[in-house]
Amino acid sequence: MSLDLLTYLFIGGSFVLYIAIAIWARAGSTKEFYVAGGGVPPIANGMATAADWMSAASFISLAGLISFIGRDGSAYLMGWTGGYVLLALLLAPYLRKFGKFTVPDFVGDRYYSSTARTIAVVCTIVISFTYVAGQMRGVGIVFSRYLHVDINTGVILGMAIVFFYAVLGGMKGITYTQVAQYCVLILAFTVPAFFLSAQITGHILPQTGLGATLESGQSVLATLDQLSMDLGFAQYTEGKKSTIDMFFLTVALMCGTAGLPHVIVRFFTVPRVKDARTSAGYALIFIALLYTAVPGVAGFGRVNLIQTINGPDNAGTEYAEMPQWFKNWENAGLLGWNDRNGDGKVQYAAGKAFEGKGKPAYEGENRGEHGERLASNAVSGAEFDASKQPFANEVYVDRDIMVLANPEIAQLPNWVIALVAAGAVAAALSTAAGLLLVISTAISHDLMKKTINPNITDKQELMYARLAAIVAICIAGYFGINPPGFVAQVVALAFGLACASVFPAIVMGIFSKRMNTQGAISGMLVGLISTMAYMYYFAFAGGTPDQYFMGISPGGFGTVGMILHFIVAYAVSSMTPEPPQEIQDIVEDLRIPRGAGAAHAH
Incomplete structure (x- = not known):
């Protein structure tokens, strides 16, 4: 059976499965829309959380990131997995x-405070x-690759699918859809x-793949180091980031994870506090199945490429001898070749072959002498000097x-x-749906119901939630069509914002009786504005790495924002x-397990 037919199937x-689940589990009340009625079994919630x-x-994106930047990518692995442990143990219960x-x-x-609530709404939405x-x-x-459409059309198709099951089913529909999506994505x-590791x-x-020995007698890591040096790259096991930048990025990703609104809300879909802990344990196991395989997949992919x-x-x-996969991804606009030395050979090395990205091309359009798809701003062959640069990068x-x-x-x-194509769609749609629900809930419940108009009915609140979800999907689609960077880079910025704004407020709310409204x-x-300003300047306004504060990149600045948040909050509250007193009593009671008082009395 052809690849196209299998992909469509x-x-x-x-999609048929997800939509059927959404129809079966459609929300009929605000409680079902927001937290699935609070009756999801822990193991199902663990899958949905994962x-x-x-x-x-x-x-x-994670394996691709580690494929290209090597050691520096470990910050994402450590931050994202460690952050989930932090969330499960420190905050969720x-x-x-x-x-x-x-x-x-x-x-x-x-x-x-309604002001504090409104600021938290803004943080959540950003x-x-x-x-x-x-x-x-x-x-x-x-x-764009598997359905042979451009990326913009692909984004619109994704918007339509998410719209259907997120707006109709709410958290109830999303939860059971995400159980199915987990099964699909983990298999995918x-x-x-397993295939790549065995091959x-x-x-x-794959978890032991990086240390495995190849036919050459070298390990995968040693082979990657040698290949990287031969092609002019830095050693795979030696990163470019400074130690302080690695540390701050890891902490930002870790604490940002623990402050992500769409993950936190998952712990309210189970019946009891005990079930929240249990589902967190299940989720950690389900997440580890994928994350422990990522370094191996990244290494295998880099060697193969x-x-x-x-x-x-x-x-x-x-x-002319390049395999079909190379042409397929060229046509999708995500890979490009510019024959800079005119020898008709595809050569991949350190340096830029393109100032911009590849561009989809068709017969007779934007092609070089040997048929390559050229970016509109490709580096021209005339700039290549074989005597000074015998092996230049020609591939984007x-x-x-x-x-x-x-x-x-x-x-x-x-x-x-x-299967991989279906898994990738499942991964993207599952998180997109959870995020869109968080946005709609923040607007309908926290802004409309709790702040602007407390007298609206349950039916009106549900209507506002669905309208907010529709608007959110449209805005999300716009950002998908005009992204500020590649997937992992964009997501890292979100974690930095969560680390600086939401995480400290939650931690101090749980563990400090003295923390008040003003603090x-x-x-x-302070946390949100300082981090947003730093990220905007360096990611979008032309700031250069030599201007970084203490050498800290935009993704890692969330840790600085978090430190500023803690300092300012404690200074102001003091x-x-x-x-x-009733708030202090609530905080005191919050950290005591149920039944502990009765046991102590005996």
């Missing part, structure tokens, strides 16, 4: 016991829109990982294609390639009145 079949958490960044199912709801009630942009971009990438990631190393487990493009002797491969590779292209590069069966408001404002 796998992706189309998964799917919600493992976004397009985890499935599509206490938030579940507090009983408020959104971050703004917790902030508003704990800090007894974080969620930044995050969802990466998901919609991921959907567009998958559809691990099955090709390259002879060992089936270099050896396929450059050939066994690193002399390059004739363009979008980092986000590595996981998707891996099975094709390794010539795995068509059904495996189609919380000033801390959130100079202003204590919280009311």
Whole structure:
């Protein structure tokens, strides 16, 4: 069966399944729309949490990121996995016991302030829109390659699917859809990982792949180091980031994870506090299945890519002899070749082949002498001097294609390639749906119901939630079509914002009886504004790395924002009145397990 037909069957079949679940589990009340009625079994919630958490960044972009930047990519692995442990142990049970199912709801009630609630709403919306942009971009990438449409059309198709089951089903529909999506995405990631590991190393487990010995007698890591140096790159095991930048980025990703609104709300869909802990344990196991395989998949993909493009002797491969996968991704606009030295060979090395990105091209359009697809602003062959630069980079590779292209590069069966496509869509759509629900809940429940008009009925609140979800989907689609960077980069910014704004407010709300309204408001404002300003300047306004504060990149500045948040919040709270006694009693009770008082009495 052809790849196209298998892809249509796998992706189309998964869509039918998701939509059928949404219809079966459609929400009939605000409680079902917001928290699935609070009756989801822990193991199902663990799967849904894992799917919600493992976004397009985890499935599509993380392995690609590590493939290209090597050691520096470990910050994402450590930050994202460590952050989930932090969330499960430090925050989730206490938030579940507090009983408020959104971050703004917790902030508003704990800090007894509608202003604090409104600021938390703003933080939630900014974080969620930044995050969802990466998901919609991921959907567009998958559809552009496998459904043979441009990325913009792919984003619009993704918007339509998310609209259907998120707006109709709410959290109830999303939860059970995410259970199905987890099953799809974990199979889609691990099955090709097993194939690749067995093919390259002879060992089936990708978790041990990087240390496995190849036919050359070297390990995968040693081979990557050698290949990287031969082609002018830095050693794979030696990163470019400074130690302080790595540390701050890891902390930002970790604390940002623990402050993500769409993951926190998942712990309110189970019946009891005990179930929140149990579902967190299940989710950690389900997440580990994918994350422990990521480094191996990244390494295998990098070796395959270099050896396929450059050939066994690193002399390059004739363009006419390039395998079909290379042409497929060229046509999708996510890979490009510019024959800079005019020898007709495709050569991949350090340096830029393009100032911009590749561009989809068709017969007779924008092609070079040997038929390559040229970017509109490709570096011209005239600028190449063979005497000074005997081996120049001629290939643009979008980092986000590595996981998707891996099975094709390794010539795995068509059904495996189609499965990966379905898994990538599942990963992106599951997180996009969770984020869109968080946005709609923040607007309808926390802004409309709790702040602007407390007298609206349950039916009106549900209507506002669905309208907000529709608007949010449209905005998310815009950011998917006009993304500020590749998927993992965009998502990292969202984690930095969560780290600086939401996480400290939640931690201090749980563990500090002294933290009051004034401290919380000033801390959130300082954390959010300072981090947004830094990110905007360096990511969008032309700031250069040599201007970084202490060498800290935009993704890692969330840690600085978090430190400023804690300092300002404690300073302001110490100079202003204590919280009311009833609030202090709530905080005191929050950290005592149920039944502990009775046991102590005996």
